[in-house]
Every structure is written in structure tokens, then in C-alpha cells.
Amino acid sequence: MKKSLLGFVILCAYGTTAVAVEIAISTQANWWTQVAADREMQEIVDNVTAVPVQRFSAGEHDALADWVIAHTGNGVSDLLILCGVLPNTLYPAVNLQPDGSLLELFVDAGNCVINTGDWIFYVGSTGINGTAALPNVMDIPSMDMWDDNTPVTVTADGQRYTPSLTDFLTDRAIHLDALTNDWYAELILALAADGNRAEPVIVRNAVTGGRIGIFFQTADQDNDPRGEVISEWINNWYLKVVADPRVAGNPDPANEATDVPRDVALSWTAGQSAATHDVYFGTVFYDVNDAARADPRGVLVSQAQSATTYDPIGRLDFETTYYWRVDEVNAAPDHSIFKGKVWSFTSEPYAYAIANVTATSNGEPVDDAGPENTVNGSGLDAADQHSTMSDDMWLARPSDGPLWIQFEFDRVYQLHQMLIWNYNVQFELMLGFGIKDATIEYSTDGADWTSLGEVELARGTARTTYMYNSIIDLAGVAAKYVRLTVNSGYGPMGQFGLSEVRFMSIPAHARQPQPADGTVGVEPNTVLGWRPGRQAALHEVHIGTDLEALAPVATVADSSAAPEDLQYATTYFWRIDEVNEAEAVTRWEGDVWSFSTAAYGVVDDMEGYTDDVDGGTTIFQTWIDGWENGTGSTVGHLDAPFAERTIVYAGRQSMPLEYDNTAAPSYSEAVRAFEVPQDWTRHGVESLGLYFRGTRGSDGQLYVKVNGARIAYDGDPADLGRALWQPWNIDLSAVATDLRNVTELTIGVDGAGAKGRLYIDAIRLYPDAVELIAPTEPDAADLVGYYALDGNANDGSGHGHHGSLIGAPTYGPGVQGQAIQLNGINQYVDFGNPADWPAGRAARSMTGWAKSSVVDPGWRWIATYGSAGTGTAMFIGMSGTDLYGGGYADDVMLADFWRVEEWHHIGLTYDGDVARLYADGVEVTSAAKSWNLTRSRAHIGRQVNDLAEFWVGAIDEVRIYGRALSPDEMAWLAGRTMPMHKPF
Known part of the structure; x- marks a missing residue:
């Protein structure tokens, strides 16, 4: 097999020695000065000497892209450092390629990107990406980092790995609670007081292994020790922990985790080539750090175990910090031991403070010092020391009967303790406003009360170092209300007060659900925890x-x-x-x-295939092709990467399927057998769906087989020749096989003499019934502009917006009758400023046929109207080979669409919220937009600005509608006559 042989050659070339990590630095700066960036990056070059470090200036972005490509998928966690600017060669500016960019592929291949200089990925080298780029790369739509001047404190890991790092103010921190989609904080070097905003920080994707990091995301602070800190992080952590694949990683619980259950089981990811694992576990850091097989120090709890989990014997103690280390041990003959990093976690406390407590009183507040001050944290510092300011406390005089203060919780809790800070103004020892004797009662409903007895409260110290000094045992009672009735105070003034009260509860309710509350995309076979x-x-x-x-x-x-x-x-x-x-x-x-289940089930998303022939994980080793089954098919590329990584519908990969039926047996098949039979009758499944993309000139009859039962593609046979992603959905109720026991899926093309190439992606199971798009002629009632371009530019809609020919264009054969021919230099049609064409956020559509005589860099436009401001126009056209609809500087696009001298029907709709771009009747992309069109100009063949952006080629049948056309109507305008499958 030539593909297997090729894989063997590749493996031999790499051998068994790990390739060394390499580092690239893109020095172009934004948010801080270029002089400072050059200086700090040179410090990294000077300080990091163990691995190659290469600098790329602003003029070397093409070379940087070559470096990124060469270091994507090479099996090593390479590092890219940015200085506040994301080169356009890695991620096209203004988010023109939100998915599948070189940067995203680099990260998804297990590499690391860090940024120093305000807001990672915000600024592109040729335009502003804004806040959208980071969510695009991480696939976390809600990811942001608005945090001007947030103080962060260096953590223990920060002190250990980056000794030059000091506390500072960050402008852009990672919000840890926003991390979803398998991202987690792997290393936190500094953290805000809320425990949620981290910077510097490294976050990692548990599935891809990719990392993203931020260091000193502050503007105009050129004296920060960026170079020193990043160098220390690289030398002390990255090259030792990440770049050394031989050590254990990805600890669970995460390093420095708190509130860990006492019955926790430890787990980790094995280091490369590890055969067994030595586990060290204890409560003293130095014992765990220094212990070895020859000196176990009582913390070598498991030696030479094969599993990557360890369950400590018995329940752990409450609120105790534990340290653990895993050494990875190679197999014979050397049995080399690779010492691991010491990780730590702190076990759960016995009781937890109750939040959201409401305090009320029957007393008359003195100087507006209300009871809410006892539960709102006013006057407390981070060390639980209370101020001596009266505004931070509660003070009241009785108004009707004995004075009481009542506390209400948001639910019934099992109460453990009541911690009390008594009244604590500066002269409290003379005034005696503090409460001395009190009665404690509790209730579940606020009506029926039970007494816990009388208590004596300790007096406040009248110092700013005052901490709670009364602990009331609440005996584990169940209560939603607690009331403290004053019996006496420490003075004769008849006024009584408290500084703060905190309630501790024993966790009696179920909590921390898995999946987390509100999670979407949950697999329906999930196990709830x-x-x-x-x-x-x-x-x-x-x-x-x-x-x-x-x-x-x-x-x-x-x-x-x-x-x-x-x-x-x-x-x-x-x-x-x-x-x-x-x-x-x-x-x-x-x-x-609550949780919401996934919209569909995945049969094969093509994402799990690699180029490891020896490991049996290539795409052609799962999808068996003509090399083994004797048909005319070839799955995958002949050279690695074997799966397609540019032409994809979703994710990172698709399956190339080449077929040649010019010889017997005159059909081509790719066959996947399921080792574990699949049940396609569960979870409400009704349909099997896949996406395919044709290539120009491809023909034949597409089909699938499920357990040998054949289903032919019922769409237009010409779809195999369309270079567009198209859905094909199959009603499973019509498939004549046992769907409870699916063991084999086949994708094939038959027809004697048929040849071509398809791309297959996103094979899924849907709970929806198959729906078809039926080409339907649009109602002309909303047609506000129609240009047949049959020898003139007259408006056929009846609205009288006739065009003026600029530059003497000519006419030639069109899709229907004639088409206008434009030279790309100075020819276009000018419609002035039609006053009744939809503006603002009004719904609208624009369609037309076009054929380009050139496909080269530069903007060229089929039809446009509006003005030259962000989101203030509507247009369809091209840039190079890419198809565009806008917008204006806020567009939707399809990459690699145009070819020379090919007619295509292009459509763009906007309903006030979502823009949809169509090509040849197929919706190719969509996005939420806030376009607000301002009427100014209207053209065929030219943009609404003053630049030389002219169409080169032919244009025909241009239409403007005052509403968003449906897919059925767009298909009719594109000349479709057969039903098309509607995407789910």
C-alpha cells in the first residue's frame, strides 16, 4: 500500500526521538511602544537559550506564517509570542476567517500562543478584529476580558516560576468562569481578589492540548518586566512542564484547587513513554518534593502502578492542603524515572458561609446604621478584620418591646455556627453599645420559632484588627430564619449594635451539578452527577x-x-x-x-483522524477505499496530512473521496465498519444527514448504504460538480435495515465513466424530519429594483430607478438574454440614490448573476448601494477568489469560490438581525449583524466609495427586494428546478 509505505517512511524519518520545542516571536507591537517591545523581546532571546528562538518583524509576516505552518501538527508543543498585534497572515483581519485560520489550527494542534500588550488578538496587522477574535479561536462565544485597572496578586505558582513578577494592575484578565468547551486554567501566575480574574495565566484545552496565555495585558506601561517574566516562565515552567513530554501532566484536581471533596480520586495524563507511575502524596510540601524511591519519607503511596489514577485510602481531613507528585517510569531496559511537578489542592471545609442573607430589625436605627450592615461585609477586610467606622455597623434603640435582629436565608439550611463581630467603634469600651446577653431562636417558616437558648457575646476590641470573637453553636438545626433578641448590653445607653454576623452551614443539599446548570450541547446518553x-x-x-x-x-x-x-x-x-x-x-x-441536549448525534465528524499510519488512526484506515475493496475510490490525500484541513464544513477536517469509474467495477465506495454496533433508533432520531462538497467537472450518482441498504441521492445530479457544501438528509424510516444494529456505513458513487472528487463532512443523526427547499418564484410586490440588462440599464420593477451607463460599457450573451460587460477600469452603472430602497435595519435582499474575467487580488463588486461606512451599505462581490456580501467593513464571506469565466448566481439577504449569503441557490454562510444602511449611492459594477473597485466581466439579472427572500425563492432565482435539502 503506497499510503502505508509513505507513513512508514515518515515515522522512520522522525524516529523515536522527540523533536525539540521551537519559539517564534512576532515583534510588531500595539498598545505599547515598538522600542519597548523590541527591547523586551530581545531579553527573551538572550535569556532563553535551551531551544531555538526566532524573531519576526512587521515586514516578515509571510515568513512567520510559513513557520506556523511548519510547526502545526509536528507533535511538539511549540510557542508563538505576540506583542499586541495578530498578523493578518495568521488570522485575516476584521475576522474574515473566523474558523480554520492558521492561528486556530496552530493552537488546535497542541501548540501555545501568548500575548503581551493589551487584549489578545484584538488588533490585526491590517485591521481591527475587536473582541470577536479570541472567542473565535477558543470557540467560546462569551469570552471577553473587560477589566481596566484590576489589581492582581502573585500566586504561589507565580512566585515559584516567575520570581520577577510583582502585583500589578491588569486591563485585560481571563475570566475563569467563562472557560467552557474543554478549556481550563492550567497555570495561574497572578489572580484578582475575586478568585475569577487571572493574569498572567495559561489556559489549556483538555481535548486538543492547545494553550493560550496572556502576560501584562496593559496599555502604555513600557516599564513592566515583560521580558524577564516571560523568560522565567519559559525556562522554569514551559520547557520543564510542557515542552518535556516525558513528565505527567493535566492533574485532576487542578493544581491549587480548593474545596475538593474528601473522597477525591486523583488522576493525570501520562508522560510520553511512561510504563508505570510512582505516586507521592502527603501534607508537607518538602516531603513530597524531595522524596524518592530510595527515600520515600512516608509519602510514596504507590510505586510502579499502571493506572493513571490514585484513590487515597480513607476520607481526607477537612480543610487540609495536600501535595502530590507523579513520577513517570519508562519500561525496560533503562526504567528511567522522570520526576513530576508537585501539585497541591485543599480539601473541603466542614461548613460554608451562607451568602445572600437578609437582615431586618424591629429597632429604630441610629444615624441610618441599619441592620443590613451586619450581613453586607461593610467594614471587613480580606483578613476578616473589622473597621471602627460606625457607618459599617448596625446600631438601634428599641421601639416596641425587646430589640431583635432577624436574619433570613434564601432557603432552609443545616446550620453549624453563627460567627459574631460585636459593636466595634473606637470608643466602644466607654460607650458599651455592644450586645452582651441575647436569646437565639430559629424557624423554618418565620412563624413558628424554637429557642436555642441564651448566649453571652464577647465584647468588641475597638481596634481595626478586630476579628469575630463569639462563635454560637447552632447544633445542625434546619432553619431559614434566625433571630437574636437583645437581653442586655455592655453599657447603660439603651442602644445596641453589632458589626457583622456570618452563618456557617453544613452542606445538606445536592450541589455542583454535572452537567453544570444551563449547559447546552449535552449528549443524551450522559450520566448526571x-x-x-x-x-x-x-x-x-x-x-x-x-x-x-x-x-x-x-x-x-x-x-x-x-x-x-x-x-x-x-x-x-x-x-x-x-x-x-x-x-x-x-x-x-x-x-x-437544567441542561439542553445536543441538536444532533455525531456518526463521524472526521476530527479524530491523524497521520499516524503505524497507530492505525488515519482516515483511510477507518474508511476503507479501493486500495482494499477493489472499487474506484481513494480516501484521503496521498501525502500527509491525509485528511483535508482547508476545505471543511465544520471543525478542522473533512474526508476527501476521489472516485474513478472508468474501469470495472464502474463504481466507487468508501466503507466504514463500526466495531461497536450503533443504535440509530434512540434519542428521537429521525434522519441521517451529511454534508458533501463537489468539485468542478465531477459527475455520477451519489449514494449511501446502511448495512448494505442503498439510498440514492435524490437531489440534482449536477450538485456533484458544485464546489459548495451541500446538505443531504435521509429519512431513516425508509431505510430497509435494522437500525438498532448498524454495523456498516458506505458512501459511494456509481455510473460507468464517472470521475471526480467529493469532500464529506459532518455525518450526523438528527431528531428532525427531512425538509426540502422547493424553488419558488418570489412575489414581485416587494421588488424595488430589477435590471435585466438586456441592452440597457432600465428598471423593470416599475419603480423607475433607471441607471446611467458610465464609461460606455457593452453588452454580450447573458444567463437570460443579454448581460452587461464591464472592463474593470471605469465602467459601471449609476442609479443615483433610490429613495425607496430599504435603509437602516429594514429587511432587504440583493441578487444577481455574475461572471468574472479575472481572479486576482483586489475588491470587485457586482451590485452595491448605501454609503462607505461600517455596516452602512449592501453589496455582493469578490476579493481575489473569495465571495463577499456586506455590510461594508462588516461582511460575510465564503473563501475560495470564484474561478475565471464561470457564471454564478449570488444572493444576500438581511432580516434586520441576520445576514445570509447565497451562492448558486445554496446558503453558504450567515452571521448576526447590526447593519444600519444609509442611502447615498447605488451601482452595478462598482463600490459605493471613491476607490477604483470595478467589476471585470459580465453581470446579469440584478434584483433588489424590500424583504429577506426565503431559501425557496433564492433557489428559484438561481435557476434551480429540483428540490434541495434544507439544512437542519
Whole structure:
């Protein structure tokens, strides 16, 4: 097999020695001076000497792109450093390629990109990407970093790996709570007081291994020690932890995690070539760090184990910091040991502070010092020391009966302790406003009260270092309300007050659901999990689609449950009630959580294939082609990468399928066998769908077979020759096979003499019925401009917006009758400024046929109207080979579409919220837009600006509508006559 032989040659070329990490620095700066950037980046070059470091200036972005391409998919975690500017060669500016850019492919291949200089990826070398670029690269739509002048404090890891890093103010931090889609914080060097905003920080994708980092994302602060800190991070962490593939990584719990359950099981990712693992575990850092097989120090808890998990014996202690290390041990003959990093975590506390407490009182506040001051943290510092300012406290005099202060929680809790800071003004020791004797009562409903008895509160110290000095044991009672009634104070003034009160509760409710509350895209075979209540013996699971009618479906002993046959594309609500009949409170009703299942199931998204022939993970080793099955098919490219990584519908890869039926057996098939049979009847599945993209000149009859049952493509046979991604959806109820036991899927093309190439992607199962697009002529009522261009530029819509010919264009054969011929130099049609064409955010559509005589760099336009401001125009046209619709500086586009002397029908619709771009009747892309068109000019063959952006070639049948056309109408205008499959 030539592909197998090629893979063997590649493997031999690399051998078994790991390729060294390399570092590239793009020195072009923004947000800080170029002089400072050059200086700091040179420090990195001078300080990092263990691996190659190469600098690329602003004039070397093409060479940088070559470097990125060469270091994508090479099996090494290479590093790219940016200085506030993202080169256009890596990510086309103004987000023109939101998916599949060289930068995204580089990160998704397991490499690392860091930025120093305000807001990573915001500024492109030829335009502004804004806030959209980072979400595009990370595939996290909500990712942002608005944080001007946020103080961050150096963490223990920051002190360990970057000793030159000091506390500073960041403008753009990573918000840790925004990390989704398999991203997590791998290394936090400095952290804000809220525990959520981190910078510098390295985040990692657990699936791809890619990393993104930020260092000193501040503007105009050129004296920051950027070069020193980044050099230290590279030398002390990146080259030791990341770049050395032989050590263990990706610890779970994450390094420095807090609130870790006491029954936690430790896990990690094995280092390269590790055969076994030595696990060290203890409560003293130096013991865990210094221990070895020859000196175990009582912390070598497992030696030479094969599993990448370790379950500590017995439950851990409450609120204790544990340290652990995993050494990776090679197999014979050397049994080399690679010492791991020491990780740490802190176990859960016994009780937790209750948030969202409301305080009320029957007393008359003194100087507006209301009871809310006892629960709002006013006057407390980070060390729980209270101020001596009276405005931070509660002070009141009785108004009707004994004075009381009442605390209300958001639900019933199992109460552990009440921590009290008594009144603490500067002269409290003379005034005696603090409460001395009090009665404590509790209630679940605010009506029926039970006394916990009388208590004596310790006096405030009248110092700013005052910490709580009264701890009231609440004995684990269940309560939603607690009331403190004053019996006496420390003085004779008849006024009484407190500084702060904090309630500690034992976690009795289920919490921390998995999937997290509100998660979308959950697989319907998911196993639900949660962190159990402390004293729960059983867990009652309630789940359903009606929030108001959740039914119990199971009672389980473990904190997990697998609901039966959840449906795709459905939102579920669920609740866990914690049950223990032996306790005073036998049931703790949980919160209601929700999740939404995935819109579809994946049969094959082509993402899992690699170029490892020896490992058996190439695309042609799963999809068996003519090299083995004797048909005319060839799956994958002959040279690595074997899967297609440029022409893709979704994700990073698609399957190239070349076919040649000029010889027997006159058909071509790619066949995938499923090792584990699939059940296509579960989760509400109704349809099998896939996307295919044809190539020019391809022909034949496309089909699929499920367990040998053949289904022919029922669309236009010419679709195989269209270089567009097109959906094909199959009604599974019509497939004559046992869909509960699908063992084989075939994609084929038959027809004697047929040849061509297809790209296959996104093979999915949908819970939707198949729908077709039926080409339908649009109603002319909303046609505000129509130009047949049959020898003139007259308006056939009846609105009288006739065009003026500029530069003496000519006419030639068109798609229908004649078409206008434009020279690309000075010829176009001018319509003035039609007053009744839709403007602002009004719905509108623009369509036309066009043929380009040249395909080279530069903007060229079929039809345009509006003005030359961001989002203030509407147009269709091209730039190089790319198809564009706009917009103006805020466009939608399809890459690599145009070829010389080919007629294409182009359409653009806007409904006030979403723009949709069509090519030859197929919707090729869409995006939410806030276009606000301002009428100024209207042209065929030229943009609405004063630049020389003229069409070269022919244009025919241009139409403007005062509404957004439907896919059915757009298909009719494109000359389609057969039904087309509607995307799900």
C-alpha cells in the first residue's frame, strides 16, 4: 500500500526521538511602544537559550506564517509570542476567517500562543478584529476580558516560576468562569481578589492540548518586566512542564484547587513513554518534593502502578492542603524515572458561609446604621478584620418591646455556627453599645420559632484588627430564619449594635451539578452527577421537560444517575433530593437545574483522524477505499496530512473521496465498519444527514448504504460538480435495515465513466424530519429594483430607478438574454440614490448573476448601494477568489469560490438581525449583524466609495427586494428546478 509505505517512511524519518520545542516571536507591537517591545523581546532571546528562538518583524509576516505552518501538527508543543498585534497572515483581519485560520489550527494542534500588550488578538496587522477574535479561536462565544485597572496578586505558582513578577494592575484578565468547551486554567501566575480574574495565566484545552496565555495585558506601561517574566516562565515552567513530554501532566484536581471533596480520586495524563507511575502524596510540601524511591519519607503511596489514577485510602481531613507528585517510569531496559511537578489542592471545609442573607430589625436605627450592615461585609477586610467606622455597623434603640435582629436565608439550611463581630467603634469600651446577653431562636417558616437558648457575646476590641470573637453553636438545626433578641448590653445607653454576623452551614443539599446548570450541547446518553449532601444516604432523582411537573425517576445510592433515552434537541430540568431517614431532617429538596441536549448525534465528524499510519488512526484506515475493496475510490490525500484541513464544513477536517469509474467495477465506495454496533433508533432520531462538497467537472450518482441498504441521492445530479457544501438528509424510516444494529456505513458513487472528487463532512443523526427547499418564484410586490440588462440599464420593477451607463460599457450573451460587460477600469452603472430602497435595519435582499474575467487580488463588486461606512451599505462581490456580501467593513464571506469565466448566481439577504449569503441557490454562510444602511449611492459594477473597485466581466439579472427572500425563492432565482435539502 503506497499510503502505508509513505507513513512508514515518515515515522522512520522522525524516529523515536522527540523533536525539540521551537519559539517564534512576532515583534510588531500595539498598545505599547515598538522600542519597548523590541527591547523586551530581545531579553527573551538572550535569556532563553535551551531551544531555538526566532524573531519576526512587521515586514516578515509571510515568513512567520510559513513557520506556523511548519510547526502545526509536528507533535511538539511549540510557542508563538505576540506583542499586541495578530498578523493578518495568521488570522485575516476584521475576522474574515473566523474558523480554520492558521492561528486556530496552530493552537488546535497542541501548540501555545501568548500575548503581551493589551487584549489578545484584538488588533490585526491590517485591521481591527475587536473582541470577536479570541472567542473565535477558543470557540467560546462569551469570552471577553473587560477589566481596566484590576489589581492582581502573585500566586504561589507565580512566585515559584516567575520570581520577577510583582502585583500589578491588569486591563485585560481571563475570566475563569467563562472557560467552557474543554478549556481550563492550567497555570495561574497572578489572580484578582475575586478568585475569577487571572493574569498572567495559561489556559489549556483538555481535548486538543492547545494553550493560550496572556502576560501584562496593559496599555502604555513600557516599564513592566515583560521580558524577564516571560523568560522565567519559559525556562522554569514551559520547557520543564510542557515542552518535556516525558513528565505527567493535566492533574485532576487542578493544581491549587480548593474545596475538593474528601473522597477525591486523583488522576493525570501520562508522560510520553511512561510504563508505570510512582505516586507521592502527603501534607508537607518538602516531603513530597524531595522524596524518592530510595527515600520515600512516608509519602510514596504507590510505586510502579499502571493506572493513571490514585484513590487515597480513607476520607481526607477537612480543610487540609495536600501535595502530590507523579513520577513517570519508562519500561525496560533503562526504567528511567522522570520526576513530576508537585501539585497541591485543599480539601473541603466542614461548613460554608451562607451568602445572600437578609437582615431586618424591629429597632429604630441610629444615624441610618441599619441592620443590613451586619450581613453586607461593610467594614471587613480580606483578613476578616473589622473597621471602627460606625457607618459599617448596625446600631438601634428599641421601639416596641425587646430589640431583635432577624436574619433570613434564601432557603432552609443545616446550620453549624453563627460567627459574631460585636459593636466595634473606637470608643466602644466607654460607650458599651455592644450586645452582651441575647436569646437565639430559629424557624423554618418565620412563624413558628424554637429557642436555642441564651448566649453571652464577647465584647468588641475597638481596634481595626478586630476579628469575630463569639462563635454560637447552632447544633445542625434546619432553619431559614434566625433571630437574636437583645437581653442586655455592655453599657447603660439603651442602644445596641453589632458589626457583622456570618452563618456557617453544613452542606445538606445536592450541589455542583454535572452537567453544570444551563449547559447546552449535552449528549443524551450522559450520566448526571452532583456533589452530594454531607449526610445523604440516598439520592432521589427528578427529571423532566416540564419545570412545574418534575417526576421522580430513580433513587440511587451513588451521586450519579443515567436517565433513560433522553431526546436530542431538548431542554431538561432536574433536581436531586437528598434523603436520610435516620436524620432529624429526612429530606433536603434540591435546586432545579437544567441542561439542553445536543441538536444532533455525531456518526463521524472526521476530527479524530491523524497521520499516524503505524497507530492505525488515519482516515483511510477507518474508511476503507479501493486500495482494499477493489472499487474506484481513494480516501484521503496521498501525502500527509491525509485528511483535508482547508476545505471543511465544520471543525478542522473533512474526508476527501476521489472516485474513478472508468474501469470495472464502474463504481466507487468508501466503507466504514463500526466495531461497536450503533443504535440509530434512540434519542428521537429521525434522519441521517451529511454534508458533501463537489468539485468542478465531477459527475455520477451519489449514494449511501446502511448495512448494505442503498439510498440514492435524490437531489440534482449536477450538485456533484458544485464546489459548495451541500446538505443531504435521509429519512431513516425508509431505510430497509435494522437500525438498532448498524454495523456498516458506505458512501459511494456509481455510473460507468464517472470521475471526480467529493469532500464529506459532518455525518450526523438528527431528531428532525427531512425538509426540502422547493424553488419558488418570489412575489414581485416587494421588488424595488430589477435590471435585466438586456441592452440597457432600465428598471423593470416599475419603480423607475433607471441607471446611467458610465464609461460606455457593452453588452454580450447573458444567463437570460443579454448581460452587461464591464472592463474593470471605469465602467459601471449609476442609479443615483433610490429613495425607496430599504435603509437602516429594514429587511432587504440583493441578487444577481455574475461572471468574472479575472481572479486576482483586489475588491470587485457586482451590485452595491448605501454609503462607505461600517455596516452602512449592501453589496455582493469578490476579493481575489473569495465571495463577499456586506455590510461594508462588516461582511460575510465564503473563501475560495470564484474561478475565471464561470457564471454564478449570488444572493444576500438581511432580516434586520441576520445576514445570509447565497451562492448558486445554496446558503453558504450567515452571521448576526447590526447593519444600519444609509442611502447615498447605488451601482452595478462598482463600490459605493471613491476607490477604483470595478467589476471585470459580465453581470446579469440584478434584483433588489424590500424583504429577506426565503431559501425557496433564492433557489428559484438561481435557476434551480429540483428540490434541495434544507439544512437542519
